[in-house]
Amino acid sequence: MKMADITDDILSASDDDESQVVTAAEVLLKIESLWRTERLSPTLECHQSELVDCMLDQITQMNNNLRRCKKTDLRLAIHRMELERVRYVVASYLRCRLLKIERFTHYLLEKHGELDDPSLALLSPQELDYAKSYAQSIESHFNKLVLRHITHEKLAEFDAKKMSVVPNMNGYVFLKVLKDSPGVLISDQVGENADEEVDLVAGDQHLMMYSSIQELLKSGHVELI
Amino acid sequence: MEAVEEEFLAEREHVQIIPNFSHDKLYLIAGDVGPFVAGIPCSVPLWLAVNLRQRGKCRLLPPAWMEAEALAAKKEEEMQTKVFTKMGSENYMAVAQLLLTTAPHDVPNAHLVRTLIKDIWDLRIAKLRSSVAEFIKQSGRHARLHHLTPMELHSVRPILPSALDQLLRLGAAASGAHNVSLNDSSMA
Amino acid sequence: MANFYTSYYPNYFSVEDILASQDRVPCKFEVTVKGLGYLDASSGNEDILPGSKIELPCWMARPLCSSKRLPIVSAQLPVNYRERYREILSADACVVDLQKLGPHFYELGLHLLPITSAPDRPRLAALLTQVLRDRLRPIMDDAQHCSADETSQKIAKLDRLEIRLFRGGQESVRDRERWLDRTAHLLSMAPLLAASNARHKRKRQDS
Amino acid sequence: MLGDKAFSLIQELDRSQHGTLPPFNEDAVRQALEEIDSLFQQNVADINHLAEDDALVAGIHLRHAALERNKRCLLAYLYNRLERLRTMRWQLGSVLPSDVRTNLCEPELEWFAQYSSTVARYMRSLGDGQGLDLTVDLKPPKNLYIEVRCLQDYGEFELEEGEVVLLSKDSTHFLPMEHCQHLIRQGVLQHVK
Numbered sequence: 001m002k003m004a005d006i007t008d009d010i011l012s013a014s015d016d017d018e019s020q021v022v023t024a025a026e027v028l029l030k031i032e033s034l035w036r037t038e039r040l041s042p043t044l045e046c047h048q049s050e051l052v053d054c055m056l057d058q059i060t061q062m063n064n065n066l067r068r069c070k071k072t073d074l075r076l077a078i079h080r081m082e083l084e085r086v087r088y089v090v091a092s093y094l095r096c097r098l099l100k101i102e103r104f105t106h107y108l109l110e111k112h113g114e115l116d117d118p119s120l121a122l123l124s125p126q127e128l129d130y131a132k133s134y135a136q137s138i139e140s141h142f143n144k145l146v147l148r149h150i151t152h153e154k155l156a157e158f159d160a161k162k163m164s165v166v167p168n169m170n171g172y173v174f175l176k177v178l179k180d181s182p183g184v185l186i187s188d189q190v191g192e193n194a195d196e197e198v199d200l201v202a203g204d205q206h207l208m209m210y211s212s213i214q215e216l217l218k219s220g221h222v223e224l225i
Numbered sequence: 226m227e228a229v230e231e232e233f234l235a236e237r238e239h240v241q242i243i244p245n246f247s248h249d250k251l252y253l254i255a256g257d258v259g260p261f262v263a264g265i266p267c268s269v270p271l272w273l274a275v276n277l278r279q280r281g282k283c284r285l286l287p288p289a290w291m292e293a294e295a296l297a298a299k300k301e302e303e304m305q306t307k308v309f310t311k312m313g314s315e316n317y318m319a320v321a322q323l324l325l326t327t328a329p330h331d332v333p334n335a336h337l338v339r340t341l342i343k344d345i346w347d348l349r350i351a352k353l354r355s356s357v358a359e360f361i362k363q364s365g366r367h368a369r370l371h372h373l374t375p376m377e378l379h380s381v382r383p384i385l386p387s388a389l390d391q392l393l394r395l396g397a398a399a400s401g402a403h404n405v406s407l408n409d410s411s412m413a
Numbered sequence: 414m415a416n417f418y419t420s421y422y423p424n425y426f427s428v429e430d431i432l433a434s435q436d437r438v439p440c441k442f443e444v445t446v447k448g449l450g451y452l453d454a455s456s457g458n459e460d461i462l463p464g465s466k467i468e469l470p471c472w473m474a475r476p477l478c479s480s481k482r483l484p485i486v487s488a489q490l491p492v493n494y495r496e497r498y499r500e501i502l503s504a505d506a507c508v509v510d511l512q513k514l515g516p517h518f519y520e521l522g523l524h525l526l527p528i529t530s531a532p533d534r535p536r537l538a539a540l541l542t543q544v545l546r547d548r549l550r551p552i553m554d555d556a557q558h559c560s561a562d563e564t565s566q567k568i569a570k571l572d573r574l575e576i577r578l579f580r581g582g583q584e585s586v587r588d589r590e591r592w593l594d595r596t597a598h599l600l601s602m603a604p605l606l607a608a609s610n611a612r613h614k615r616k617r618q619d620s
Numbered sequence: 621m622l623g624d625k626a627f628s629l630i631q632e633l634d635r636s637q638h639g640t641l642p643p644f645n646e647d648a649v650r651q652a653l654e655e656i657d658s659l660f661q662q663n664v665a666d667i668n669h670l671a672e673d674d675a676l677v678a679g680i681h682l683r684h685a686a687l688e689r690n691k692r693c694l695l696a697y698l699y700n701r702l703e704r705l706r707t708m709r710w711q712l713g714s715v716l717p718s719d720v721r722t723n724l725c726e727p728e729l730e731w732f733a734q735y736s737s738t739v740a741r742y743m744r745s746l747g748d749g750q751g752l753d754l755t756v757d758l759k760p761p762k763n764l765y766i767e768v769r770c771l772q773d774y775g776e777f778e779l780e781e782g783e784v785v786l787l788s789k790d791s792t793h794f795l796p797m798e799h800c801q802h803l804i805r806q807g808v809l810q811h812v813k
Contacts, residue, residue, distance in 0.1 A: 024254045025254065025255050025256045028254050028255055029255075032234065032237075036226070036234065039226050039230070040226065041417070042417045042420070043417070052746070052747075053746075053747055053748055056746060056747030056748075056750060056752060057747060057748065057750075058254060059747075060747065060750055062254070074246070074248060074282075075248075075251060077276075077280075077764060078251060078253070078273065078276070079251075079253070080764055081272070081273070081276055081761070081763075081764055082253050082254055082255065083254075084757075084761040084764065084797070084798065085233075085272065085760070085761055086254060087752070087757055088233075088757045088759075088760055088761055089233075090752065091752060091753075091754050091756075091757040092230075092757070092758075094746070094752070094754055095754050098742070098754070099418070100417065102706065103417075103418075126742055126745045126746070127742075129741075129742070129745075130738060130741075130742045133734075133738045134735070134738060137731055137734050137735060137738070138699070138702065141698060141702065141727055141728075141730075141731045142695055142698060142699075144727045145649065145694075145698055145725070145727050146649070146653065146691070146694045146695060146698065149653045149656075149657075150653070150656055150657075150660070150691070151657065151660055152656075152660045152687065155656075155660070155687055155688070155691055162425060163424075163425040163426070163695070164425075165424040165425070165426065166422075166424070167417060168390060168417075168420065168422040170390070170393060171386065171390050171417070171420055171422075172385075172386035172387075172389040172390055172393075173386065174370065174378050174382070174386070186366055186367050188366070196366060196367065198367055204369060204371060205369065205370040205371060205372075205373060206367060206368065206369055206370060207367065207368040207370055207385075207386070207389075208366070208367040208368075209366075209393075212367075225375060225378060227588050227592075227597070228588050228589050228591070228592035228597055229592060229597045229598050229759060229760050230760060232592065232598075232760065233760035236760075276763070279763070322592075322593070326595055354553070354554070354557075357553070358549075358550045358553075361546055361549050361550070362546065362550075364542075364546065376589075379585060379588075379589065380557075380585060380586075380589060381585075382585060383419040383420065383581040383584075383585065384553055384556060384578055384579075384581045384582035384585065385553075386420065387419055387420040387421070387577075387578055387581055388545075388549050388553070388578050390420045390421075390422070391420075391421070391519070391545060391574060391578070392542060392545060392546060394422075394523075395519060395522075395523070395538075395541045395542045395545060396542050398523050398526055398538060398541070399526075399535065399538030399539060399541070399542060400538075425692065425695070425696070426695065426696040426699040426700060427696070428630055428633055428634050428696065428700060431627070431630045431692065431693060431696055432630065432631075432634060435627055444675070444678050445675050445678065446678040446679045446682060447666075447673075447675055447676055447678075447679050448662070448666075448679055449679050449682060449683075452621065452622070469621075470621060470623070472623070472685065472689050473622070473623075473682065473685050473686065473689070476681065476684075476685045477678075477681060477682060477685065485678045485681055485682065595813065596813060597759075598759055598760060598762050599759075599811045599812075599813065600758070600759060600766070600797070600801060600804045600805075600811040601804065601811065602804065602805060602806070602807040602810070603711035603712055603805050603806070603807070604639070604711065605639050605707065605708060605711045605712060606711065606712060606805075606806070606807050607807070608637070608639060608640070609640075609717070609719070610807065
């Protein structure tokens with residue numbers, strides 16, 4: 001067996017865009033960073049299920065190849081160890097997303113519906129399925145035990161607008177600046193002072209509201225730490 | 226993020242080992258390592274270094290910043306200034322902790338190194354705490370945190386960001402700018 | 414636990430918010446409320462008459478105060494938020510027993526803001542922020558330093574929002590200690606199972 | 621006071637130990653629903669007489685506030701119970717212990733079954749249908765093999781490739797982490813340092 005066959009494999013991030021060819025190492029790095037961001041962000045970040053699928057596929061291929069390896073082979077233990085690391089990071093990342101999807105179900109379904117650019121979709125197709133099923137199960141449960149027993153028509157409604165749990169977009173986060181971003185506005189939520197402007201210089205670290213840097217996070221100018 | 230998770234990310238950092246075996250290059254997902262030649266130093270991710278060391282396959286070579294002299298100088302520098310100095314590694318705590326627990330014999334002056342790392346940590350955490358207190362007192366909305374490492378941030382998380390969230394919520398209520406508490410009954 | 418989970422933010426289902434909005438607010442009825450005299454058991458009337466003073470739960474006081482046409486009731490600040498306590502809190506917030514004053518001092522305070530009279534409103538608002546700001550330092554310090562045994566004593570005088578912050582601070586210290594001990598990475602039994610086993614064990618010992 | 625029954629449900633949740641589920645309080649739920657019904661009926665009656673007597677407005681407002689409050693407490697009661705059930709699915713798996721089951725009402729059992737299958741379906745769908753078990757790999761891995769102590773007489777346990785170990789109480793083993801995670805979660809094995 002040649003290990004080189006597996007990892008020299010060039011993985012493409014998306015089938016329709018041939019210019020975007022990335023290596024497995026890059027995909028892994030990206031997933032590790034997505035994982036950290038997801039853990040630290042107050043809201044759900046855009047899904048990257050192609051990367052996840054690509055990594056899971058990598059795990060399966062590698063596992064298959066390792067079956068043919070002798071038990072005493074030094075490589076076996078090392079590759080397995082790495083696979084466990086990869087599996088862990090993917091699992092933890094997806095778990096964290098599910099937790100948010102369950103908490104902010106209605107809000108996320110609504111936001112997801114509003115986006116027309118599929119590359120910015122919040123939920124993967126499987127997650128969308130999950131969210132819908134979860135929302136439906138909660139509503140139907142409410143209905144069975146409470147709502148259908150209420151004769152008042154308006155009161156018997158599941159009022160998603162009022163009831164949906166919404167992430168705190170003004171939550172404070174730690175971040176590291178990756179690319180210079182001058183003039184970042186820190187809006188004054190308290191109304192005591194004027195809005196403040198901060199120049200973010202690559203390499204610097206800051207503590208500020210998520211809402212101030214959400215766009216910079218998306219564009220890769222900053223990362224959460 | 227839990228400390229083990231910070232450590233997990235820190236384990237990607239490369240360190241030097243001296244293998245006692247020879248082997249071709251390994252094609253890991255995270256990138257190639259090796260080839261390994263017995264007795265010749267080579268750079269591998271920390272998790273692999275620890276793994277190989279536990280199986281008696283190598284000796285660990287602590288990074289230069291982990292030498293007692295360098296750490297003593299760092300400690301001095303940290304004491305002389307009110308700001309945070311730049312550490313030899315972003316993951317100095319995790320790297321030191323892993324090397325010292327896996328193979329204390331591979332670390333010259335291990336005992337001293339351990340003490341110095343702890344001293345530096347304590348100095349920095351004390352600074353961090355007083356600057357946090359100052360920041361809260363001055364009702365800042367934004368703080369710079371130059372050179373603080375992930376494990377140091379861990380020590381003020383979640384309490385610092387959560388506390389700021391609450392202050393912001395109370396402050397916003399004062400200005401009436403936001404509906405920060407729920408009014409659960411309004412006549413529709 | 415992920416960060417978005419640890420920072421409190423009220424929502425329709427939050428137990429915390431429902432508890433806070435149950436606290437009573439002294440109210441005076443401005444109009445007659447027909448057929449609801451039974452809410453004021455002492456009066457014995459069928460209706461609530463104008464001028465009646467009843468302590469209403471905050472969730473009821475709020476909409477009745479802000480009713481669009483004319484206020485049905487006018488609310489007064491509960492005694493703990495009035496001038497005298499405000500002075501005590503401004504003097505040294507750290508020594509005050511908020512558990513006793515509250516225990517939803519901040520949350521209820523937030524609910525009271527919209528029904529507070531104009532001159533008092535900014536004062537109350539500033540007070541809430543100032544009290545938390547003043548008390549944070551010792552809360553953060555205690556969370557970092559106190560041992561498991563001291564915890565109950567340290568949180569005895571804290572409001573529930575403060576306790577939540579305290580626990581968050583304490584958890585990161587514990588987490589770091591376990592990490593330094595090299596026990597943090599050990600896989601463990603499902604926490605719910607461990608808790609349930611412990612309860613069964615206690616039961617067996619008790620019987 | 622109005623809303624007290626429904627509020628007692630919230631207090632009950634607040635007082636119950638973290639992670640546990642007190643018995644579903646059908647009685648209080650029913651009484652709160654009855655209060656909703658009676659408040660609603662009175663409001664309907666008053667609204668019909670509003671033209672003759674506009675002094676009824678205040679009462680309508682007041683009852684409406686109580687209606688909303690009752691609804692909120694009831695739904696929050698259900699919601700927070702489901703949240704705890706959700707945690708149980710992730711920690712204990714799709715089969716609930718009998719002492720938990722007895723505290724649930726029928727719709728809760730149905731919800732749990734549905735939730736359980738939603739989770740299972742999602743996990744199966746991952747990686748182009750190859751599936752990934754998200755209830756394990758909860759901590760960053762440190763080693764392929766870990767030392768475990770057996771906490772109960774479990775019997776034979778089959779590892780990969782047909783290898784069988786006998787798990788008897790207090791025996792210690794060196795097992796592949798990947799395969800014994802579930803047994804550790806279930807409290808059969810204890811991961812030792």
